[in-house]
Amino acid sequence: MTSTAPTRHTVVPSEPPALLLDGVTKTYESKAGAVQALRGVTYHFQQGSFTAVMGPSGSGKSTLLQCAAGLDQPTAGTVLLGGIRLQGLGEVELTKLRRKQMGFVFQAYNLLPSLTVFDNVALPLRLTGLRPGRQDVLAVLDQVGLADKAKRRPAELSGGQQQRVAIARALITRPAVFFADEPTGALDSQTSRQILGLLREATDRAGQTVVMVTHDPVAAAYASRVLFLSDGLVAGSLDHGTPAQIAAAMSDLER
Ligand SMILES: Nc1ncnc2c1ncn2[C@@H]1O[C@H](COP(=O)(O)OP(=O)(O)OP(=O)(O)O)[C@@H](O)[C@H]1O
Secondary structure (H helix, E strand, O other): OEOOOHHHHHOOOOOOOOEEEEEEEEEEEEOOEEEEEEEEEEEEEOOOOEEEEEOOOOOOHHHHHHHHOOOOOOOEEEEEEOOEEOOOOOHHHHHHHHHHHEEEEEOOOOOOOOOOHHHHHHHHHHHOOOOOOHHHHHHHHHHOOOHHHOOOOHHHOOHHHHHHHHHHHHHOOOOOEEEEEOOOOOOOHHHHHHHHHHHHHHHHOOOOEEEEEOOOHHHHOOOOEEEEEEOOEEEEEEEOOOHHHHHHHHHHHHO
16 A cells, blocks of 8 residues: 555645545534544546546445545535535525436435336436436446336336446436446445446546545455555555455555
């Protein structure tokens, strides 16, 4: 693992990053006292990059993802998505930005059970006031290998198929950034490979940016870089690591 002090990433690159975190801290107040989940994270996610975020339990991975996607407010610091500063946006503007620029793939697929697969995928466009073309929806379903399941309801699909619907739903708006939190946590290894392959394709073919939290070194090896968090700080990164190298770096961190 390269030991990367957080400040190393503050150099302004020639191309603006898809996502920039600058001095992001997050403190949760709880009955047991304050918990510092993030303690000043500065990091640039370049456009078209696929980054896996790893670290011991409680190191701040989910908090980082939530703050980066504007789902939670940092206590201090700034998040810029495509040059737009999330802090200071109202809830309505933030929702619009999320719908247009961000795609979400979580462990729980969050599909609406009463809607067909087709309507679940079309929903993000409808929410932005657009009327999705039938061909556009079918094309995205085809991309994830589910064109023949358009009329089914989520409960009639396997877990892996439901996750592919969730990816199709995230793909339809062509978001600049995909946020994925343990997207393969509940899936078998073959289905996981398909899902990770789809995320990889989004970066390689379409230049989209993927930020994925995972505990799994095999999943992380699909990313071009693994960013390691420890105790709310960036502890280092590893480029093009094999699962074995990533697992070794993780055990070093957990020591
Ligand atoms: N809503 C909350 N209130 C209080 N403390 C919280 C809250 N959410 C997270 N924390 C604390 O913040 C720290 C970071 O949590 P976070 O969920 O970001 O870690 P993580 O790296 O994603 O962990 P895991 O791998 O176990 O999911 C932990 O100490 C956690 O207990």
